[in-house]
Amino acid sequence: MKLKAPFPYFGGKSAVAAEVWRRFGNVKNYVEPFFGSGAVLLGRPHWRPDGPRLVETVNDADGLLANFWRAMTADAEAVAHHADWPVNEADLHARHLWLVGQRERITERLMADPEWFDAKAAGWWVWGACAWIGSGWCSGNGPWVSGGERLVHRDDLGNAGQGINRQLPHVGNAGRGINRQLPHVGDAGRAWGHIAPLADRLRDVRVACGDWTRVLGAALWPFTGSLLRPLSASHLRVGVFLDAPYGDGFDGAYASTDGLEHDRAIADDVWAWAVEHGDIPQLRICVAGYDDGREVPDGWVTVAWDATQRSGGAGFTGRRGAESDAGKNAKRERLWFSPHCLDPDAGQMALFGGQ
Structure with a gap:
């Protein structure tokens, strides 16, 4: 069964x-600092319900998104209970404002x-993410705030306050993500099944x-710590997938409120970290980003992919025409793999047993 996040996510x-895992292999430890929709972890082929425990x-820096995933690991049934609600414009605005305030x-x-974790916040967040149109869900960017018993429009808030934008809920189809599983109030079991x-x-x-x-x-301590490295470090393999905000146009959906300059700085820092640690034999690093003319060190492998072509389109860029800015950016997508990742075309997978 193919697993996916129960909410729409731009840039997943x-x-x-599958390409990431072909080059990581069945690493002992996996780290994903920018989790988002979790598509890479959820696509890991080595996990089995009755298999060995994976580390x-x-x-994620977005507290509401991180809370959803943590609540899912701890009490998913409670999350499903709070997500089980019909799409209603008034509730969408009320819950949106409450979440931004929390x-x-x-x-x-x-x-x-x-x-x-907060299961109610997690359930309300995923319910709203599926009902919301486009970007900006729970970003706090908007002029509408609570005035006690009603919404109040505050022109002075602009994009800097903790307000919300008002909009109609998604009505183009039966709902996206988890709301697709909620045709009416009485069918509470459908959300849990999803x-x-x-x-x-x-x-x-x-x-x-x-x-x-x-x-x-x-994740790095066994290889870079000041103490004597444990003997087990020689056969440990750590996979690190780095999908930071690209800092080059729109590639976020929810709470990215710090602006492009902030995103660019993070993207630069992420690349610098990856290059600095790429020579550690036990590390297998993958960096996602746009082809921007960066200098790629010797030994790194660049994989180009088109977000409009693979699996019927991927992320936000796959939803736009090929001549739009988003469509052009889709063809700039790259994955950079560090030197000690596996080369699936050179027989390494067989040599090392996929490890």
Whole structure:
């Protein structure tokens, strides 16, 4: 069964997940600091419900998104309960405003306690993400705020406040993602049927929330720590998938409020980190981004892919015409693999047993 996130996500990498795993192999430890929709982890072919436990750590800076994934690992049934609601414009605005107001509290609690989660916020978030049209869900960018008993339009907020934009819910079809499973209020079991397989897959995944570098420290310690490296480090294999905001146009859907300059800085830092650590034999690193003329070190492998062609289109760019900016960017998609990734065309998979 092919697993996917129960909400639409722009810029997901489901179309290339298989290529990533062909070059990572069955690594002992997997780290994804920019988790988003989790398409690469969910596409891992080595996971089995009755198989050995995998060491997998994911992170996202968006507290509401991270809370959804953590709640899914801990109490997916409660998430399904709160997501089970018909699409209603009034509820969409009310829940949107509530979630934006709770973001800071939720993020702080997630970062302070690795076991904390809010199932109601997770359910409302995924319900709204499926009902919302386009980008901006829970970004906080909008002029509408709570005035006690009604919505109030605040012109002075602009894009800097904790307001929301008003819009009609998605009415073009029966719903997207989880809402497709909710035809009416009385059919509560349908949401759980959509979420249950994800809950099984995510049960042992560790979900962090915060700066992307935090989850990399623990993964790197056996190879870069100041203490004597353990003997087991010689056969450990760690896969690191880095899909940071590209910083080159629109490639986010939810809470990216820091602007393109901030995204570009993160993208530059991510590339610098990958190049610096790419020579560690036990590390297998993949960086996703646009072809921007960057200098690729010797030994790295570049894989070009077209987001409009693979698997019927991938992410936001696959939804636009080929001559649009998004369509042109779709042809700039690249994956860069570090020197110690497997070369599936050179027989390494057979030589190392896919390890």
